[in-house]
Each structure stands twice: as structure tokens, then as C-alpha cells.
Amino acid sequence: MEEQEFRDEVRRFLEDSLTPELKRAGQLMTSVFADFDATMEWHRILYEKGWVAPDWPKEYGGPGWNITQRYVFQEECKLANAPALLPMGLQMLGPMLIGYGTEEQKNYYLPRILSGEDVWCQGYSEPGAGSDLASLSTSAVRDGDDYLVNGSKIWTSYAQHSNRIFCLVRTSKEGPPQAGISFLLIDMDSPGIRVDPIVGLDGSVEQCQVFFDNVRVPVANLVGEENQGWSVAKYLLEFERGGQNFTVDHKKQTAKLHRQARAELNPDGIPWIDDPVFRNKMASVEVDALALEYTELRIKGALEAGANPGALSSLTKVMGTEISQRFNELSVEVMGTFITPFQHEALQPDFEGEIVGPKHGLTVMAEYINNRASTIYGGTAEIQRDIIAKRVLEL
Amino acid sequence: MHIEYTDEQNMLRDSVDKYLRDNYSFESRQAVAKSGEGFSEQQWRTFAELGWLAMTLPEEHGGFEGGALETMILCEAFGKHLVLEPYMETVVLTAGLLQEAGPDIHEKYLAGVAEGRVQGALAALEAGRQSSLRHVETRAESCAEGFKLSGSKCTVFNGPAADVFLVTARTSGDAYSAEGISLFAVDAGLPGLSRRDYPTYDGRHASELWLDGVTVPEGALVGEPGRGYPVLEKIIDRALLALSAEAVGAMDSLLAATVEYTKQRKQFGKPISRFQVLRHRMADMFMEIELTRSLMLATAYKLDQNADDASALVSALKAKVGKSGPFVGQNAIQLHGGIGMTEELSVGHYFKRIAVIENLFNSRDFHLQRYMRLTCE
Numbered sequence: 001m002e003e004q005e006f007r008d009e010v011r012r013f014l015e016d017s018l019t020p021e022l023k024r025a026g027q028l029m030t031s032v033f034a035d036f037d038a039t040m041e042w043h044r045i046l047y048e049k050g051w052v053a054p055d056w057p058k059e060y061g062g063p064g065w066n067i068t069q070r071y072v073f074q075e076e077c078k079l080a081n082a083p084a085l086l087p088m089g090l091q092m093l094g095p096m097l098i099g100y101g102t103e104e105q106k107n108y109y110l111p112r113i114l115s116g117e118d119v120w121c122q123g124y125s126e127p128g129a130g131s132d133l134a135s136l137s138t139s140a141v142r143d144g145d146d147y148l149v150n151g152s153k154i155w156t157s158y159a160q161h162s163n164r165i166f167c168l169v170r171t172s173k174e175g176p177p178q179a180g181i182s183f184l185l186i187d188m189d190s191p192g193i194r195v196d197p198i199v200g201l202d203g204s205v206e207q208c209q210v211f212f213d214n215v216r217v218p219v220a221n222l223v224g225e226e227n228q229g230w231s232v233a234k235y236l237l238e239f240e241r242g243g244q245n246f247t248v249d250h251k252k253q254t255a256k257l258h259r260q261a262r263a264e265l266n267p268d269g270i271p272w273i274d275d276p277v278f279r280n281k282m283a284s285v286e287v288d289a290l291a292l293e294y295t296e297l298r299i300k301g302a303l304e305a306g307a308n309p310g311a312l313s314s315l316t317k318v319m320g321t322e323i324s325q326r327f328n329e330l331s332v333e334v335m336g337t338f339i340t341p342f343q344h345e346a347l348q349p350d351f352e353g354e355i356v357g358p359k360h361g362l363t364v365m366a367e368y369i370n371n372r373a374s375t376i377y378g379g380t381a382e383i384q385r386d387i388i389a390k391r392v393l394e395l
Numbered sequence: 396m397h398i399e400y401t402d403e404q405n406m407l408r409d410s411v412d413k414y415l416r417d418n419y420s421f422e423s424r425q426a427v428a429k430s431g432e433g434f435s436e437q438q439w440r441t442f443a444e445l446g447w448l449a450m451t452l453p454e455e456h457g458g459f460e461g462g463a464l465e466t467m468i469l470c471e472a473f474g475k476h477l478v479l480e481p482y483m484e485t486v487v488l489t490a491g492l493l494q495e496a497g498p499d500i501h502e503k504y505l506a507g508v509a510e511g512r513v514q515g516a517l518a519a520l521e522a523g524r525q526s527s528l529r530h531v532e533t534r535a536e537s538c539a540e541g542f543k544l545s546g547s548k549c550t551v552f553n554g555p556a557a558d559v560f561l562v563t564a565r566t567s568g569d570a571y572s573a574e575g576i577s578l579f580a581v582d583a584g585l586p587g588l589s590r591r592d593y594p595t596y597d598g599r600h601a602s603e604l605w606l607d608g609v610t611v612p613e614g615a616l617v618g619e620p621g622r623g624y625p626v627l628e629k630i631i632d633r634a635l636l637a638l639s640a641e642a643v644g645a646m647d648s649l650l651a652a653t654v655e656y657t658k659q660r661k662q663f664g665k666p667i668s669r670f671q672v673l674r675h676r677m678a679d680m681f682m683e684i685e686l687t688r689s690l691m692l693a694t695a696y697k698l699d700q701n702a703d704d705a706s707a708l709v710s711a712l713k714a715k716v717g718k719s720g721p722f723v724g725q726n727a728i729q730l731h732g733g734i735g736m737t738e739e740l741s742v743g744h745y746f747k748r749i750a751v752i753e754n755l756f757n758s759r760d761f762h763l764q765r766y767m768r769l770t771c772e
């Protein structure tokens with residue numbers, strides 16, 4: 001199908017199925033996550049349409065789109081303010097099971113990810129193992145047909161909403177640390193699991209600490225071989241880093257910033273967008289975003305040609321997140337003292353009261369705060385630069 | 396330039412820091428921030444008893460006649476300990492502006508401020524054009540009783556607690572003119588005054604304010620009619636010093652916390668403070684802070700000397716804070732990793748306060764331009 005035709009079809013579908021409430025939830029996003037209920041409602045709508053997992057092969061329930069179509073779909077969804085779907089099942093675990101899972105695992109878990117029946121969270125990081133993930137210590141010890149899992153995971157996004165968690169656990173202390181790690185699927189309702197919410201700087205709970213106290217997990221829940229979890233995880237991390245399309249986010253941020261800069265006036269009473277100094281700063285970020293857009297197109301070209309973009313995906317993560325943070329800063333500057341009202345309730349999609357300050361400023365401070373995390377999660381900016389130095393420059 | 400603190404100033408520095416260290420833990424600060432009060436009445440009374448609120452007030456109203464240096468010393472310590480209490484709003488802005496008024500107003504409020512009985516707030520910004528203090532559409536009409544004020548104000552920090560609002564209103568001139576702005580001391584609770592209060596991201600409280608034909612007596616006028624703006628500018632300069640000093644104190648705490656954390660946090664088998672990129676980052680944070688501190692000291696000194704270039708220095712300082720503040724705040728979080736994003740740790744709360752300070756009374760570009768205007772023309 002021609003690209004434009006496909007785009008039109010997507011647009012028509014979005015117009016028909018994105019309710020005002022769902023759009024509202026999308027507009028009010030201040031992190032990578034939208035309101036949970038709205039997210040799952042949208043998930044089910046896409047599932048029924050057969051579009052919930054654009055990146056999955058057709059045989060597993062994907063729509064069979066090419067790379068351009070997937071790109072167009074993602075772009076249109078974001079521009080239409082659809083709430084973002086949870087990536088843990090669809091983007092992370094799904095592709096990984098398709099690559100490494102047994103037939104039983106695929107048959108059991110994949111349909112449940114598609115339907116939204118299962119909500120997954122990612123249990124990698126631990127209090128003592130962040131950037132140095134391989135030093136993780138949550139242990140899984142064989143006990144008959146089960147593992148007994150003990151330890152704790154931290155920063156687990158949306159654990160409070162999840163019924164399952166995929167974990168990296170230590171199954172051996174022999175050899176280098178990477179060699180004793182296994183990949184385990186765990187039911188969150190297993191006895192011995194406790195979930196403590198972590199309140200973020202914006203006052204909301206998106207992350208949790210998950211504790212495991214002698215949790216029984218069937219050996220059949222192992223993905224890949226015992227002690228081979230590291231290679232499974234590395235495959236996934238690459239997905240997490242390179243699988244993102246920052247250009248669409250930047251386009252949205254640009255549009256938002258322009259809207260704000262047209263509405264708000266500088267100290268001389270001129271719209272910020274006509275302030276020469278501010279224009280320059282906007283242009284400076286936008287040009288960097290444009291350069292990244294063409295880099296992403298290069299990556300897409302490589303993928304289409306069947307090549308591995310490799311370390312270019314580290315570049316997009318660092319640059320994509322840092323550019324995005326600069327957009328946040330410019331929005332903060334335009335909104336001035338209107339960044340100050342803390343209006344937590346007004347960020348919920350069902351809020352009906354009156355807000356303080358202009359509508360286009362409502363999310364600005366929360367976005368500025370929350371987006372600081374983007375250079376921390378999924379491999380910090382420092383670690384990503386290390387990867388570029390090591391893998392690309394071979395330093 | 397060599398700034399020699401007097402014995403009194405040294406004592407003030409040590410005692411403020413000591414008191415806050417012993418009595419203003421982050422945990423108690425958080426409890427107050429979450430209580431919905433915005434600040435602790437009890438702390439405020441203690442600040443009064445310790446003489447901090449009277450520090451810069453005139454002697455005849457129980458004050459100690461301190462100047463910019465005293466303001467700086469206090470606010471730097473407030474920033475370091477993330478103090479919520481509205482010192483800047485009540486003492487620097489409100490009492491500062493009231494001192495420009497006639498003796499009746501002094502009598503009415505200043506002793507109260509010194510004793511911690513009177514709270515104040517500046518109501519100067521207006522929605523839609525909140526980036527300029529000159530943009531005033533609120534009107535003051537002469538009437539038999541004095542003046543009748545009508546209009547609305549936004550971002551009135553400390554609005555919920557204020558006993559008196561310092562309101563800018565236009566007695567003549569068009570919406571952007573610096574001429575024709577008058578300042579009024581408006582008692583809270585006057586008929587026609589209404590508020591909507593809200594919490595702010597930095598744990599405080601502010602209000603939107605509506606004046607619907609609020610009648611004030613002639614004596615509520617601060618300074619001369621139509622000549623309020625220069626008065627305001629003068630006091631805002633003090634407030635900018637206060638805010639910048641607060642930012643310097645906050646940055647000090649952020650760097651100290653980051654140095655401490657990176658020494659103790661181990662990844663890849665060693666303290667992360669061993670990684671060169673983090674060492675350089677912290678060295679950069681240190682340099683930014685010290686450069687800002689130098690400007691802060693110079694600004695306080697110049698303000699106390701009434702030097703010709705004092706206002707230029709104020710803008711230089713605020714512009715510098717607009718760069719060093721976010722740099723230090725953002726990197727303090729970055730170097731803490733995930734834990735830096737939690738509300739449990741103080742780091743993020745310093746970061747949020749700095750973000751607010753950056754945007755109060757204009758951000759970096761405005762002050763860079765003001766600096767050039769004041770130094771080139």
C-alpha cells in the first residue's frame with residue numbers, strides 16, 4: 001500500500017476510535033506513561049483492530065507492516081495524542097519471547113500480551129545493581145521443579161499495575177558475573193512478593209520496589225537456558241534503546257513549544273516566538289532535532305536493507321533524550337511563573353475543575369521534572385557514551 | 396574587593412546555620428510541606444525570636460538596621476536548608492516596600508513583621524503578561540475614601556498567609572508604561588478582595604487574587620502616586636539578591652550531597668566517584684557555584700554601598716544563577732541516578748526550588764539584556 005494511503009487509513013481509524021477521554025489522557029502525559037486505565041482501554045481497542053503490536057511478526061499477531069508503515073503508525077498515534085501503550089510486554093518481553101521462548105511460552109504468553117490480559121513489568125535493576133546490572137544479586141536457587149527466589153528489584157515501572165514480572169536473577173556465582181544470570185518469568189501474585197510504591201518528584205507513583213521472599217517459580221518459567229539470561233537481556237536492552245523513535249516526540253514538543261511561545265508574551269509584551277533571542281534558542285534545538293530525524297531515517301534505511309544499526313542506537317538514545325530535555329527547558333522559560341502551581345489532580349483525565357494558569361502550561365513543570373529520568377533509565381547518558389566510545393570508537 | 400564580615404555578621408552566619416542544622420531537618424521540612432500549610436508557624440515565631448525577621452528593619456520598629464549582606468547571609472542559609480518560610484515575601488519584599496512608605500504605614504506593619512505577627516505578599520504580576528512587572532492593568536481610581544482598586548493578580552507567593560498585600564495598580568499611563576504605576580498596601584480581608592490558593596511545586600503556597608472595587612484609604616499608597624515602579628525595581632533588586640543567595644545555598648547542598656553520594660555508591664566494583672566523567676562534572680559544578688558565589692558577595696557589597704553598578708550586578712548574578720542553578724540541579728539528579736528522582740531524597744526538592752527561583756522576577760535572558768542595558772548605555 002502506498003504510504004499516503006496507509007497514513008489516511010490510520011488517520012481515519014484514529015478519528016473514529018480515539019475518544020475525547022483517551023485523547024485527554026494522551027495530552028496529559030508528563031512521562032512515558034499515560035493514565036493506566038486509559039492506556040489499557042486504548043490497548044484493547046488496538047487489539048481488536050489487530051494493530052496493537054506493530055513490531056511483531058504477522059504469525060504472532062502483528063499486522064505485517066513494513067518499517068515505514070510502523071513508523072507512520074507510531075507518528076500518527078502520537079500526533080493524535082493517543083495514550084502511549086505500555087512497552088514492557090509489547091516492546092520488551094514480546095520480541096524477546098519470539099526470539100528465545102519455548103513454543104509453550106510463546107503460545108501461552110504472547111496472546112495474553114496482545115489482549116492486554118497480562119500486564120508485565122521489567123525487573124532488572126536492584127538497589128545495588130543499576131548501571132552495573134551484571135552485579136545483580138536477587139537469587140534463584142533450584143528446589144525440585146521450582147526456583148526459590150530471594151532479593152529485591154527497584155525502579156520497577158508500573159509494578160503496582162502488573163500481574164507479571166520478567167526478572168534477571170542470579171543462578172550461579174561461578175565465573176564472570178554475566179555468566180550466572182538467568183531470565184525468569186514470575187507471577188506477581190505468587191506468595192512472598194511485596195510491592196512498595198516509590199513516590200516520584202512530581203508526586204505520582206510510577207516506580208516500585210519489589211521484594212521477593214522465598215518466592216516459588218516453576219523452572220518452566222525460565223527463558224533461554226539457565227545462566228544464559230545475560231544474552232537474552234542484552235538483546236532486549238538493544239530493543240529498548242534503538243526501538244524508540246524520538247523524532248515524533250520532538251515534533252510534538254516543537255508544536256507544543258510553538259503554541260506556548262505564540263500565546264505567552266516576553267517582558268516587552270511581544271510573543272516569545274517573535275523574540276529574536278528566544279527564536280535563536282528554539283532554532284538551535286530544532287536544528288539538532290532535525291539532524292537526529294535524518295539520523296533516524298538513516299537507521300531506518302539500514303534496517304530496511306536488513307542491516308544492524310548497531311551503535312547508532314546508542315546515539316539516538318543520548319541525543320533524543322537530551323534534545324527532549326532542552327525542549328522542556330524552553331517551555332519552562334516561556335511559562336515563567338506559571339510553572340509553579342502544583343496541580344496534581346488536574347493531570348488526571350477525569351478532572352473537571354478549573355486549573356490555575358493557561359491550559360498550555362499545565363503539564364510543563366511535571367514534564368521538565370519527569371524527563372530528567374530519561375537520561376537515567378534504559379542506560380544512563382554516561383553509560384551510553386561509554387558504549388559509543390567502546391563499540392564505535394574502539395577506545 | 397575584600398569583604399570583611401563584621402563580628403555580628405559572622406555570628407549571624409554561624410547561628411543561622413547552627414539553628415537550622417539542629418532544628419530544620421529535611422524530614423520535618425517535608426512534613427510541613429505536605430501539611431497543606433506552606434510553612435511552619437512555629438518556625439516563623441522562632442525566626443522572629445532569634446531576631447532574623449528584624450535583621451534588616453529600621454531600629455525604631457525593633458529592627459537591627461542590617462543591609463544586603465545580612466539578607467544574603469540569611470537567604471544563603473535558608474537555601475542550604477531548603478527553608479519554606481516566606482522570608483523573601485514578607486521581609487524582603489513586603490517590609491522592603493513598606494519602608495518606602497510614610498510613617499503611618501511603618502507604624503501599622505513593620506513592628507508586626509519584626510515580631511513575626513504580620514505576613515505579607517507581593518501582588519504584582521498579571522495573567523497573560525506575567526513576564527513583566529511593568530504590565531499592570533489593575534486600576535486604582537481616586538474616590539472619596541481614598542482609592543478603589545480593580546483587577547486581578549497571579550502568582551502571589553505567600554498569598555494564603557498574607558495579612559497585607561503589596562499591590563501594583565495603575566493610576567495613569569497605558570498597560571506597558573513604567574509611569575503611572577502606584578503601589579498600595581492592601582489589608583487581607585477587605586471587602587472585594589478574593590483569592591484562590593494553590594500549592595506550588597517547591598512545597599509552598601501561592602494565590603490568584605481578584606480585586607473587585609477594593610477601597611483603601613489614601614494612606615495605603617506606598618510612595619508617590621504613579622511612581623511605584625522605580626520603588627518596586629529597587630526592592631526587586633533586593634529580592635533577586637535574596638533569591639540568588641538562596642540558590643547558592645541550595646547549590647552548595649546539592650554538590651555536598653552529590654560528592655557524598657558518589658563516594659559511597661559503588662558500581663563496577665568501585666565508588667562511582669572514581670569515574671572521571673563524574674569527577675569532571677562535579678568539578679564543573681564546583682566552579683559554577685564558586686563563580687556564582689563571587690557575584691553574590693559582590694552584589695551584596697555593591698547594594699550596601701549604593702554603588703552605581705549595583706543593579707547591573709544584580710542582573711549579572713541572576714543571569715549567572717539562571718545557568719549555574721539548572722546545571723547543578725540537573726547534574727545532582729543525574730549523578731544520583733534513579734534515587735535522585737524520588738521524593739524521598741532531598742536532592743529533587745532542591746532541584747525544584749531552583750527551577751522556581753530561576754523563573755521568579757525573570758529568567759536569564761532578561762537579566763543578560765538588562766545587564767547590557769545598564770552597562771552599555
Ligand SMILES: Cc1cc2nc3c(=O)[nH]c(=O)nc-3n(C[C@H](O)[C@H](O)[C@H](O)COP(=O)(O)OP(=O)(O)OC[C@H]3O[C@@H](n4cnc5c(N)ncnc54)[C@H](O)[C@@H]3O)c2cc1C
Pocket residue numbers: 121122123124125127129130131132154155156157158207373376377378379380381382383386660662663667670672673729730731732733734736
Ligand atoms: C523513571 C525510571 C524508570 C525506571 N524503570 C525501570 C524498570 O521498569 N525496570 C528496571 O529494571 N529498571 C528501571 N529503572 C532503573 C534504571 O534502569 C536505572 O536507574 C539505571 O540503570 C541507573 O542505575 P542507578 O539508578 O542505580 O544509577 P547508578 O548506576 O548508581 O548511577 C549513578 C550515576 O553514576 C553514573 N555511572 C555509573 N557507572 C558509571 C561508569 N562506569 N562510568 C561513568 N558514570 C557511571 C551514572 O551514569 C549515574 O550518573 C528506571 C529508572 C527510572 C529513573
